[in-house]
Amino acid sequence: xxxxxxxxxxxxxxxxxxxxxxxxxxxxxxxxxxxxxxxxxxxxxxxxxxxxxxxxxxxxxxxxxxxxxxxxxxxxxxxxxxxxxxxxxxxxxxxxxxxxxxxxxxxxxxxxxxxxxxxxxxxxxxxxxxxxxxxxxxxxxxxxxxxxxxxxxxxxxxxxxxxxxxxxxxxxxxxxxxxxxxxxxxxxxxxxxxxxxxxxxxxxxxxxxxxxxxxxxxxxxxxxxxxxxxxxxxxxxxxxxxxxxxxxxxxxxxxxxxxxxxxxxxxxxxxxxxxxxxxxxxxxxxxxxxxxxxxxxxxxxxxxxxxxxxxxxxxxxxxxxxxxxxxxxxxxxxxxxxxxxxxxxxxxxxxxxxxxxxxxxxxxxxxxxxxxxxxxxxxxxxxxxxxxxxxxxxxxxxxxxxxxxxxxxxxxxxxxxxxxx
Numbered sequence: 001x002x003x004x005x006x007x008x009x010x011x012x013x014x015x016x017x018x019x020x021x022x023x024x025x026x027x028x029x030x031x032x033x034x035x036x037x038x039x040x041x042x043x044x045x046x047x048x049x050x051x052x053x054x055x056x057x058x059x060x061x062x063x064x065x066x067x068x069x070x071x072x073x074x075x076x077x078x079x080x081x082x083x084x085x086x087x088x089x090x091x092x093x094x095x096x097x098x099x100x101x102x103x104x105x106x107x108x109x110x111x112x113x114x115x116x117x118x119x120x121x122x123x124x125x126x127x128x129x130x131x132x133x134x135x136x137x138x139x140x141x142x143x144x145x146x147x148x149x150x151x152x153x154x155x156x157x158x159x160x161x162x163x164x165x166x167x168x169x170x171x172x173x174x175x176x177x178x179x180x181x182x183x184x185x186x187x188x189x190x191x192x193x194x195x196x197x198x199x200x201x202x203x204x205x206x207x208x209x210x211x212x213x214x215x216x217x218x219x220x221x222x223x224x225x226x227x228x229x230x231x232x233x234x235x236x237x238x239x240x241x242x243x244x245x246x247x248x249x250x251x252x253x254x255x256x257x258x259x260x261x262x263x264x265x266x267x268x269x270x271x272x273x274x275x276x277x278x279x280x281x282x283x284x285x286x287x288x289x290x291x292x293x294x295x296x297x298x299x300x301x302x303x304x305x306x307x308x309x310x311x312x313x314x315x316x317x318x319x320x321x322x323x324x325x326x327x328x329x330x331x332x333x334x335x336x337x338x339x340x341x342x343x344x345x346x347x348x349x350x351x352x353x354x355x356x357x358x359x360x361x362x363x364x365x366x367x368x369x370x371x372x373x374x375x376x377x378x379x380x381x382x383x384x385x386x387x388x389x390x391x392x393x394x395x396x397x398x399x400x401x402x403x404x405x406x407x408x409x410x411x412x413x414x415x416x417x418x419x420x421x
Contacts, residue, residue, distance in 0.1 A: 071105055074352060074413050077334050079108035079370030080402070081153075081312075084116050085377035087135055093377050094142045096385070102146035104406045108370065109143055110229050110274075112153040113219060115168040121214040125168040136222045151274065152223045154215060157258050158235035161199035163188040169201060169211065176201040176208045178237045178246065200237040203258040204245035213265050226271055229312070230262050233276035234291060238298065251297050255279055256304035263306050277311040277333070281322060288320065302329050312336050312370060319346040323354060327365035336370045339396045341404035344371070348408045369409075371402040 071078070080101055085093040101109065115127045117136070143150040160170045160177075164184050170177050178200040190197065201208050220228055232255075239251040246254060263273045280302040283293030292315055293299065307330045313323050316338040326333040335351055337344035347369060354366040373380050375398075383389055384399035 070417060071409075071413050072107075074355075074416055075348075075368045075409055076364075077108050077368030077370065078104075078106050078406070078409065079110065079334060079336075079368065080106050080373075081110040081336070081370055082112065082373040082380060083376045084111040084113045084131060084139075084152075086116065086129060087131060088129075089378040089381060090131075090135055090138060092381050094138060096381065097139075097142045097146060097148070101148065104410075106148060106406075108149045108151065108368075110151045110153055110370070111139070111223075112155075112229075112231075114154050117219060117222070119215055119218055121218045122172075122211060124172050125211075125215065127168065133222050140224050149227070150223055150225060151227045151229050152219045152225055153229035153231060154212075154219065155231035156201075156212060156262060157203060157230075157232050157255075158200045158237070159198045159231055159233070160201055166199060170199055173208075173211060176205050176211075178202045178243055179240050181242060182237075195236060197234060197236045200235055202243055202245055203238075203254055203261070204243075209261065209265070216262075216265070217269075220266075220269070220271060227274060227310075228266055228271055229274040230259075231276060232259070233278050233314075235279055235298065236290075236296065238296065252300035252304065255298040256301035259301065259305045259309060263309060272308065272310065273306075274310040274312060274334075277313040277322070277326060280305075280311065281325070286320075286322075288315075288322075292316075292320075302326075302331075305331075307331060310334065310367065314338070314372065315343075315347075316340060317343065319343050319350060321350060323351065323366060327354070327358070327362050330365070332365045332367050334367045334370050336372050337401055337405060338372050338374065339393070339398050339401055341396070341401045344369075344401045344405035345408045348405050348412065352412050369405060371398065371405060373398040 097109070113131070115125055116130045118126050118130050118132050140150060142148075155167075160167050161184065164186065166184055174180065179194075182194045182196055182199075184199075185192070185196075188196075201212075216228060216230075219225075235255065239246045239249050239254050241247050259273070259275065266273050278292050279294050279298040281288055281293035282299040283289050283295045286293055289295075309331060311326045311331050311333045313326060313333050314336040315322070317340060323333045323335050335347045337347050351366055351369055355363050358366065373384075375383075380398065384393075384397040387394075387399075389397045
């Protein structure tokens with residue numbers, strides 16, 4: 001695929017032409033350009049050639065660094081979020097990093113690992129066929145080579161089950177279940193009498209964090225990460241009336257308390273915390289609903305969590321401008337689209353507009369955008385990436401959305417550079 005060139009600095013095109021002409025001229029000489037009397041293969045000739053080539057490389061590298069710096073000013077976070085690949089898809093996914101993410105100057109990659117890792121601290125929680133430490137190091141090296149910040153993700157608090165399947169933590173430690181009286185159905189349907197979307201662990205269970213933090217620490221060490229994404233979206237089960245520890249407690253305080261506990265644990269090793277933002281929005285007042293926002297009063301936690309938590313603000317069907325709300329609350333925010341290309345384009349435009357039109361204090365809270373993919377990496381590479389999605393998904397899919405958004409970022413950066421000339 002032909003990539004759109006990034007905008008260049010002032011007169012860079014002329015400098016590039018001059019460098020090319022100098023090299024062509026050098027190749028055509030029968031005498032060395034520096035000192036006469038030596039043949040083409042003479043020592044001084046080669047020394048001069050080497051010096052010129054090093055100068056060209058230095059100038060090119062300096063230009064690339066300047067272009068990257070311009071893009072960082074426009075959009076500090078340019079992210080991509082997807083489930084971590086299974087080992088059989090690892091090499092293809094690394095090729096995707098090299099061939100698609102890096103040329104577009106994606107600088108942040110969140111991998112939703114969850115139990116797709118061979119944990120040594122708690123091997124009973126690892127899924128069959130999970131990534132090894134050696135597999136993870138390949139991902140780390142690919143991201144380091146391409147200057148991409150790699151952030152591992154484990155769903156904490158909520159999303160401890162899906163449909164009729166209970167995930168590793170509650171399967172191995174059922175005593176952590178916030179709603180043990182709600183049984184997993186043989187055939188899942190929504191809506192249902194129990195209001196079961198996903199299970200949650202009890203944030204006040206005295207032993208839950210011993211297990212959870214062992215996983216978090218091990219994963220961050222393996223990924224050599226200075227940041228961890230804890231998920232925490234779509235938490236419907238919290239402060240259940242039948243929980244012996246949480247019953248009667250304020251749901252906002254319970255949610256904020258769990259954010260603080262995770263945040264403070266990470267801070268002990270100078271790591272930062274990212275979470276999804278939906279539980280911090282009032283779904284009824286805003287009309288955002290129970291998925292993109294909260295109906296169970298957790299939204300008041302926005303005033304109770306540490307201000308250095310980074311919020312991933314997801315809206316998939318409309319470009320809702322809730323990033324402004326998070327920024328006004330003192331929180332850094334990243335806007336996250338999914339499968340609607342035009343929505344993502346508008347969200348990128350909005351983020352640039354917010355940064356441009358805000359006070360210096362507010363500007364740096366508008367961090368950027370992040371494409372989300374809600375399928376496993378193998379499915380994404382086989383279907384959307386190969387253009388095999390069908391029906392309405394043939395157009396509205398995460399690959400098309402990613403391309404549209406990053407094409408728009410490149411256009412916005414080019415327009416900014418042209419205006420500054």
